[in-house]
Amino acid sequence: MKKIALCLLIGSILFGSSVERLKAQLIEYIATKLNAHSPVTRIYVANGLGEEVESYFRDVEVVDRCEEADIIFTKKISALPESCLNKLIFVTSYGSYKRHKDRTIGAFFWQKGRPNIIFNTKKISQLHIELPKEFEKYME
Amino acid sequence: MRRFLLWSLLMVPLLGEDLSLDQILNRLAIEDDLSKKTIEESAGSVIVFTREDLDRMEIKSLAEVIEKIPFMRFNENEYGLTDPGYHPFQPPNANLIKLYIDDREVIDAMGTGGLQLFSQMDLGYIDHIEIYFGAVSFTIGIEPSLAIIKLYTKEPDRENANIIDLSYATYGTHDLNFYGAQELEDYSYLIYYDHKVVRRPKVSYNGTPLSRNKHIDMVGCKITKGGVRFDFSILNGGYDSFISKTISLEPRDPKTYLKNLYTGLYYKGDGWKALTNFSYYNINTHSSSPKLQGVLPVENPPYIYPYKEMYFHIHESLIDGEVSREFKVDNWKFLVGTKGRVRSTEFLESRYGEIEKGKNRYQGDRTLTAYFEGNYLFDQSNIVTCSFKRDFIYEDLVENYYRSSWRLGYIRNSEEYTVKLFAIETGLVPQPIIFIEQEIWGNLQEPLRQGKTRVVSGEFIKRFDGGFYSFMGGRVTYKDFFVRDPRSRKITNSPKRQKIDSLLFRTHYRWNGERDKVVFRYYLSWLHRNETNLYRGGDLTLYKGLGKVDGYTSLIYRDGYSGLKAGYDLHLALSYQPNRRTTLYLKGINLLHKALKSNYYGFDPFRGELLTLRGVDTIDRTVWFGMEYQF
Numbered sequence: 102m103k104k105i106a107l108c109l110l111i112g113s114i115l116f117g118s119s120v121e122r123l124k125a126q127l128i129e130y131i132a133t134k135l136n137a138h139s140p141v142t143r144i145y146v147a148n149g150l151g152e153e154v155e156s157y158f159r160d161v162e163v164v165d166r167c168e169e170a171d172i173i174f175t176k177k178i179s180a181l182p183e184s185c186l187n188k189l190i191f192v193t194s195y196g197s198y199k200r201h202k203d204r205t206i207g208a209f210f211w212q213k214g215r216p217n218i219i220f221n222t223k224k225i226s227q228l229h230i231e232l233p234k235e236f237e238k239y240m241e
Numbered sequence: 242m243r244r245f246l247l248w249s250l251l252m253v254p255l256l257g258e259d260l261s262l263d264q265i266l267n268r269l270a271i272e273d274d275l276s277k278k279t280i281e282e283s284a285g286s287v288i289v290f291t292r293e294d295l296d297r298m299e300i301k302s303l304a305e306v307i308e309k310i311p312f313m314r315f316n317e318n319e320y321g322l323t324d325p326g327y328h329p330f331q332p333p334n335a336n337l338i339k340l341y342i343d344d345r346e347v348i349d350a351m352g353t354g355g356l357q358l359f360s361q362m363d364l365g366y367i368d369h370i371e372i373y374f375g376a377v378s379f380t381i382g383i384e385p386s387l388a389i390i391k392l393y394t395k396e397p398d399r400e401n402a403n404i405i406d407l408s409y410a411t412y413g414t415h416d417l418n419f420y421g422a423q424e425l426e427d428y429s430y431l432i433y434y435d436h437k438v439v440r441r442p443k444v445s446y447n448g449t450p451l452s453r454n455k456h457i458d459m460v461g462c463k464i465t466k467g468g469v470r471f472d473f474s475i476l477n478g479g480y481d482s483f484i485s486k487t488i489s490l491e492p493r494d495p496k497t498y499l500k501n502l503y504t505g506l507y508y509k510g511d512g513w514k515a516l517t518n519f520s521y522y523n524i525n526t527h528s529s530s531p532k533l534q535g536v537l538p539v540e541n542p543p544y545i546y547p548y549k550e551m552y553f554h555i556h557e558s559l560i561d562g563e564v565s566r567e568f569k570v571d572n573w574k575f576l577v578g579t580k581g582r583v584r585s586t587e588f589l590e591s592r593y594g595e596i597e598k599g600k601n602r603y604q605g606d607r608t609l610t611a612y613f614e615g616n617y618l619f620d621q622s623n624i625v626t627c628s629f630k631r632d633f634i635y636e637d638l639v640e641n642y643y644r645s646s647w648r649l650g651y652i653r654n655s656e657e658y659t660v661k662l663f664a665i666e667t668g669l670v671p672q673p674i675i676f677i678e679q680e681i682w683g684n685l686q687e688p689l690r691q692g693k694t695r696v697v698s699g700e701f702i703k704r705f706d707g708g709f710y711s712f713m714g715g716r717v718t719y720k721d722f723f724v725r726d727p728r729s730r731k732i733t734n735s736p737k738r739q740k741i742d743s744l745l746f747r748t749h750y751r752w753n754g755e756r757d758k759v760v761f762r763y764y765l766s767w768l769h770r771n772e773t774n775l776y777r778g779g780d781l782t783l784y785k786g787l788g789k790v791d792g793y794t795s796l797i798y799r800d801g802y803s804g805l806k807a808g809y810d811l812h813l814a815l816s817y818q819p820n821r822r823t824t825l826y827l828k829g830i831n832l833l834h835k836a837l838k839s840n841y842y843g844f845d846p847f848r849g850e851l852l853t854l855r856g857v858d859t860i861d862r863t864v865w866f867g868m869e870y871q872f
Contacts (some may be wrong), residue, residue, distance in 0.1 A: 120273045127265050128672035177426070196424050211399035213871065214292040214368060216269045218262065235262060 125157030127209065129217070131191065132161050132172050135206075136230045141189070145170035147180065178204055189228070206230070207239075264754065271755050275371040278391055278682045281654055283616065283626050284378040285663065286700050286713055288368040294758075297784045297793040299814040301408070301416070301865060302341075303360040303390070308611040308797050308810060308860070309780050310372055310388060311745045311764045313338070316839055317859045320440075320497065321453030323360035327387055328776045328802070329768050330739050334721035337387040337670050343394055343472070345505055345518050348559060356390075358499070361457055361478070365406055366433040368824035369397040375715055376663035378614070378628065378648060387696070387717065394463055397422035397429035407865030408828075415441040415561035416867075428466040435459045441861050444483075446854045449491040452481035461503075468510035476501040479493065485528035486551060488535050490843035490852050495528035514578075517562040524555045536846055537593045538682055538684050548594025556587045557605075577615040583607050586673060603676050606636040625649040630667075637727075638676055644668035659702040666695045666751070669722060675732055684731045691732065693720040708750035716769070717741045740769035758784040775799035791816045799837045808837025810860060824869040829862075835861040 111199045140195035145167040146155055155163050166172050167185035175181060178195045178201045190205045194199050198219065206228065207220040218239045225232060225240070232240070260268070267519030276289045290298075290306060298305065307325050308315040318324035325338055340347045340356050348446035349358045373381070373389040381389055400422030408416045420433040439455040461474030477500050485495035505518040507654035528534060529550040537546045565578025584605040591598040614628035633643040646667035653660040679685045717740070724735040751758045763779035780793040793814040800807035811833045816826040830836075837857050843852035 120269070123265055123272055126260065126434045127262075127269065130260075130262055130265060179426075193425060194398075196426065210401055212401045213404070214270075214275075214296075214395065214399050216266050216273070218266065239262075 121153045125154045126222075127216075127218075129156070129158055129161055131207075131209075134233050134236070135172070135189075136232075138231060141171040143169060143171045145175075145185075145188075146172045147173065147175035147177075158237045173237055247510045251693075253700055256294070267754060274369070275393060275396060275399065276371065278373060279369075279376070279391075281373075281381075282654075282659075283624065283650060284381060284390075284663075285373040286375040286661065286691060286698065286711075286745075287750075288372045288374075290372075292369050292549070294784060295367065295369065296504065297791045297814065297816070298366050298795075299816055299865070299867070300824045301792070301828065301830075303356070303364065303392075304860065305812065305830065306362065306372070307356070307388070308781075309762070309795075311374065311747075311762055311778070312743050312766050312776075313388065314778070314799050314802070314837060315859060317453075317483075318357070319484040319486065320357075320481065321455075322357040324357065327717075327741075329766060329774065330719070330741055332669065332719055333725060337694075339389045340379070341389060341391045343392075343470075344507060344514075344516050344563075345472070345503075346561075349522075358476075358478075358501070361437070361439070361455055362459055362476075363416060363418045363435040363437055364392070365404070365435065366394055366420045366431065366461070367392045367719055369393050371502040375661075375700070375713065376665035376696040377651070378646060384678040386819075392548060395420065397463070397465065398424035400431065402871050403871060406869045407641075408826075408865045410863050410865040412415070412442055412861070412863070414438060414863065414865075428464060430465070431463040433461050440856070445856070446484075446490045446568050449493075451483050451490075451854075452494075453483045455480035466615070468508055470505075470507040470509075472503070472634060473612060474501075474503045476503075482526065482528060484841055484843070484854070485526070486535055487528055487530045488591060488843045488852075489532040489845065490841065490854050491531050491532050492528050492530050495526075497524065497526040499524045502634070512567045514565045514567075515563065518560070520559040522555070522557040523552070523859075524557075527552045531758050532843070533777055537594065537596060539596070540683065546594065546596060547846070548596065549594070550594055552590060552592045553588065554590040556589060558585050559583070572618045573617040574618065576612075578612050580610040580612070581608065584673070598681070603680055604637050606673065609633045609635075613625065614710075620652050623654045624654070626652070632668075632670075634670055636676070638680065638685055642668070642670045642691055644670060644691060657704055659700075659704075661698075661700040661702075663699075664695070664697045666693065668692065669694055669719075671723060671732075675723060678730065679732055682730045687731075687733070689732065690721050690734045692722040695720075703775070707755075708748065709750055710748035711746070713745040713747075715743050718870075719741075742769050744768055752852065753786070755785045758786075774801065789818045791818075797836070802837065804840060804855075805834075805838055809833055810836035822860070822871040826867050826869070827865070828867070829864040831858070831860045831862040832864075834858075834862045 123233055132144050135141055143162045145164050157167050162236060167173050167181060167188065170188060172189040172191060173185060174191050174193060176197060177192060177235065178192060178197055186204060192205050192208045195208065195210035195229055196210065203219060205221055206224050207218065220236055220240045222240045275292050280287060280289060284665060299512045304323060305313055312327055314328055316324050316326055331337060338356065340359060344836050361669045369390045376384055377389050401424060403421040405419045416437045418435040422431040423429060437457045441453045444451045455478065457476065457478040464471045465793065472700050479496065481496040481672040482495040484490055484658045485492050499521040499671045502521045504517065507516045534549050534551050535546055537548060539546045559582065561582035563578060563580040565576060567576050586603060586605045610629040610630060612628065614626065617625045629749050630646040633640040634644065649664040650663040662797045671689050695718040696715060698713065700710050700711055700713040702711040721734045723732050725732050743764060745764040747762040749760050762780040766776045767774060778799040780795055780797040785792045799812040812830050812832050813832060814826060816824050816830040818824050838856045841854040841857060845852060
């Protein structure tokens with residue numbers, strides 16, 4: 102029975118969780134490459150991603166309180182405390198991005214059945230963030 | 242176990258693979274595709290058309306998918322409606338190919354199968370399609386089936402867009418469809434609308450034009466909140482009914498009009514699933530012929546009445562519901578459930594020439610089903626599945642039917658290969674259309690026994706880097722199936738036993754960062770111990786992307802059909818995305834004009850002569866030009 106449990110655990114880490122692993126890679130990629138002058142190392146991941154995603158992070162530290170984070174990944178901005186609203190916020194819902202465009206630097210969402218990334222040009226320039234060249238095609 | 246751990250350790254460095262943002266998004270699109278969440282590997286052998294496949298195909302109707310189902314040929318009935326068949330043999334009116342939209346079985350009026358009506362609809366609001374074949378699990382649906390086509394509607398949280406699609410095709414066919422889907426704070430919605438006018442080249446018999454034009458308007462919505470979903474749709478359509486039931490093959494402008502209303506409520510959560518659906522149909526069909534529409538037996542005095550006009554007006558409603566619970570006990574995974582369906586059919590008018598038959602005695606049926614499925618996981622790789630189902634079918638006109646079905650299966654799964662073995666036995670109960678015909682012809686006194694179907698199938702799937710190949714074999718046995726005597730039109734149980742053997746090879750390979758894909762399928766099927774008459778078929782399909790252009794081409798082959806030349810149907814689609822919001826596309830089917838044709842038969846009772854309409858295209862050579870715009 103122990104063998105089965107171990108097998109299932111390893112199997113789920115390697116295969117069952119490939120989606121979670123890719124989501125973690127995506128978040129880490131955005132966080133680490135977002136600003137060459139001021140690299141992001143501490144992230145706060147709120148509702149919408151799941152604990153499993155966090156287990157795949159390698160180059161960033163996940164913090165428990167949004168106040169301690171350099172960047173926040175969240176589905177609902179309305180669920181964040183007031184003290185965190187001045188942080189870099191990246192949303193994981195299209196609806197949230199549309200409603201709170203003035204507060205977010207970008208969004209990850211599905212559109213027409215495909216995953217999409219958008220960076221909010223206005224907010225990015227307000228915050229004087231210098232995006233790498235490969236992010237330019239995602240700017241809106 | 243040691244090998245597995247070693248292999249696992251070898252794989253660990255791949256977790257650190259450096260990918261660009263584009264590559265991560267592309268992989269996520271493939272790995273997190275909705276079809277991977279819905280597929281039920283233990284339900285049978287399965288073919289999946291992913292969202293990406295359907296987009297590249299620029300799919301215009303379900304017929305394009307039906308054409309590719311192994312062992313099956315796309316065909317149309319005498320009304321010009323979709324009526325695919327398993328070959329070399331399938332019992333008449335058995336309705337063994339089922340259509341599902343999400344969790345709902347789509348049933349046309351009088352149990353004739355949802356394909357006739359719904360295969361005409363646009364698939365703009367469909368995300369992906371799964372086709373189960375072989376010994377298909379009966380935990381999907383109430384009726385037994387040889388193939389199940391499952392359509393999954395788009396998920397609003399994966400759409401977040403409003404899309405309008407306009408297309409125009411040869412002969413004047415045109416289509417306007419729209420869908421809008423959004424994820425909001427607490428709920429999400431999908432709304433869709435389709436207006437379709439299908440104009441097809443005329444066929445003629447003895448100078449009589451036979452039309453298969455159609456027009457359909459459909460509007461619907463899906464609202465989801467947590468585990469609860471509400472569905473609603475209305476369909477209004479009409480079509481020129483081709484030959485209709487005109488035995489002289491020379492009808493004068495036959496027409497059918499139909500309306501369908503559907504609503505459903507679903508819940509899924511904590512291992513529970515519950516659903517209820519309601520469907521309502523209103524159908525008017527009229528057909529006449531200057532020569533002969535049909536003949537009707539009259540009892541008093543007994544004679545055969547020839548008539549030149551026929552009219553039906555039918556109302557039908559279907560209510561069904563299901564509750565099921567999934568739970569685990571040690572290495573067992575159980576599914577227990579019950580389903581029920583009430584069908585009410587009312588003939589408001591049925592007229593044959595001067596004879597008004599009024600309301601038929603057939604008024605519907607009620608079915609209650611209880612089922613159980615147990616999956617035992619010996620370990621990560623070995624699963625045994627067993628299921629049992631009992632149906633209680635209460636009929637108004639004849640004795641009730643009690644049907645028992647069972648299914649056994651074994652699945653061995655590893656990273657390199659999968660083996661699937663299934664055996665199923667189930668009963669065949671006459672569809673309502675059979676009772677209605679029996680009543681008209683005064684044959685209801687002799688009850689039909691329940692038929693029996695047995696299916697045994699096995700599949701070996703070998704995976705390799707970028708794809709897989711598979712071999713599948715199966716045998717279907719029918720006993721006591723229903724046959725119609727062409728002279729008396731009486732339907733009886735056949736004394737013969739019919740066995741069909743089949744083999745299928747398929748392979749699938751992806752490359753170019755998994756953007757491009759080639760699929761090949763080839764099958765053989767034959768009546769047992771009659772290998773000289775082989776039915777052959779397959780398809781070779783290529784999906785290719787190049788910059789802003791996506792391409793799709795497919796050659797579908799069918800051969801072995803008596804009196805018909807081999808069919809080769811070439812599909813081609815090209816789509817170009819000049820910007821993020823716009824897609825322009827060009828699509829063609831039956832481009833070689835060599836797709837498998839069909840023959841239709843009538844009868845002259847005065848001369849005792851069989852009438853034949855030969856070589857009719859069931860798939861027209863059609864080219865579409867269209868544009869999709871996102872706003």
